[in-house]
Amino acid sequence: MPSQAIDNARIIAKALGIQGATSNTLSYQLSIQRSVETEGVGLHTAVRSRIRLVPAPPDTGIVFRRVDLDNFEIEAHGRNVARVSYATSLMKNGVLLSTTEHLLAALYSCGIDNVYVEINALELPILDGSAQPFMDLLDRAGIRQLRRRRRYLKVVKPLEISEGGRRIGIYPADEFRVRCYIDFPHPMIGQQETEIVVTRETFSRELAPARTFTFTEDIDRLRAMGLIRGGSLENAIVLTPDGLLEGSLRFPNEFSRHKALDLIGDLALIGLPLQALVVAHKAGHALHTRLVSKLLAEPSHWIETTETVPAESSARTVRETSPVHAD
Ligand SMILES: [Zn+2]
Numbered sequence: 001m002p003s004q005a006i007d008n009a010r011i012i013a014k015a016l017g018i019q020g021a022t023s024n025t026l027s028y029q030l031s032i033q034r035s036v037e038t039e040g041v042g043l044h045t046a047v048r049s050r051i052r053l054v055p056a057p058p059d060t061g062i063v064f065r066r067v068d069l070d071n072f073e074i075e076a077h078g079r080n081v082a083r084v085s086y087a088t089s090l091m092k093n094g095v096l097l098s099t100t101e102h103l104l105a106a107l108y109s110c111g112i113d114n115v116y117v118e119i120n121a122l123e124l125p126i127l128d129g130s131a132q133p134f135m136d137l138l139d140r141a142g143i144r145q146l147r148r149r150r151r152y153l154k155v156v157k158p159l160e161i162s163e164g165g166r167r168i169g170i171y172p173a174d175e176f177r178v179r180c181y182i183d184f185p186h187p188m189i190g191q192q193e194t195e196i197v198v199t200r201e202t203f204s205r206e207l208a209p210a211r212t213f214t215f216t217e218d219i220d221r222l223r224a225m226g227l228i229r230g231g232s233l234e235n236a237i238v239l240t241p242d243g244l245l246e247g248s249l250r251f252p253n254e255f256s257r258h259k260a261l262d263l264i265g266d267l268a269l270i271g272l273p274l275q276a277l278v279v280a281h282k283a284g285h286a287l288h289t290r291l292v293s294k295l296l297a298e299p300s301h302w303i304e305t306t307e308t309v310p311a312e313s314s315a316r317t318v319r320e321t322s323p324v325h326a327d
Contacts, residue, residue: 029113031055033142040125046230049121056114058148068120078269078292084285098123101265106134108268109203129211129235149306155276157301166282168291173277174309180260180280192256210257213237
């Protein structure tokens with residue numbers, strides 16, 4: 001672990017007066033300490049973009065600013081969800097912002113409640129296809145605790161959506177936990193499941209390095225749809241019919257881990273930290289964001305609370321992610 005990350009973990013633990021602090025035990029809102037930036041190409045547009053994370057005051061939320069469009073602001077919130085297929089896009093007054101999920105997964109898992117994300121193009125950089133470069137960026141940014149209580153969205157009644165063989169549900173739980181099941185008829189994938197209690201530490205260790213993936217047989221079709229123009233072996237795992245086109249995996253079940261990462265990034269659009277279990281079964285961005293919209297539209301299923309979870313109940317949480325089965 002880089003020393004900056006250890007420092008950040010210590011800052012959080014110190015702020016709480018306990019060791020092993022998790023994002024669900026935070027009483028006060030967080031922002032970042034200082035502005036940081038990075039740049040790279042967009043996965044779908046291949047357009048080079050630069051992003052800059054800037055500290056923001058309490059109750060701002062995560063707000064994107066298109067600096068190429070007069071600082072037009074788009075809040076990372078379910079009401080701004082637009083066209084969603086192979087990436088999650090936000091749209092407000094016709095202004096689009098694409099592929100938000102990996103950065104949002106990093107911010108949400110780290111408990112960063114308030115930050116401006118300045119960007120000079122319509123798509124976030126894909127970098128290495130995982131959330132690791134964004135975690136490194138957040139390590140450089142540091143954490144600032146703000147003098148405003150953190151409000152959680154606590155689910156009190158289950159909500160489920162299904163569509164063919166795919167489904168997603170959200171259930172009452174003290175901590176923020178996700179479970180993701182996938183099943184791809186491919187010798188490297190098969191059935192995989194990842195379950196994790198989401199904290200800065202677990203996300204950083206278990207999910208952030210997991211990269212997005214694509215199949216060689218889909219590449220021509222996706223390109224014809226105007227997608228993955230910036231895709232390359234530097235930013236995605238590419239699967240041939242019987243193996244990997246190049247390189248090796250970072251985890252045997254890197255695929256379900258990446259799906260869990262994507263899910264967390266989409267859940268960030270709830271706009272508040274979650275106290276809930278989310279179970280996704282062969283779901284994708286479209287179902288994730290439908291769940292977010294449906295939850296926000298059903299206020300009888302949740303309450304807002306400043307109550308935090310006792311640290312001891314968050315400590316027993318991590319179940320090792322492992323392949324359920326792979327042929
Ligand atoms: Zn992804």
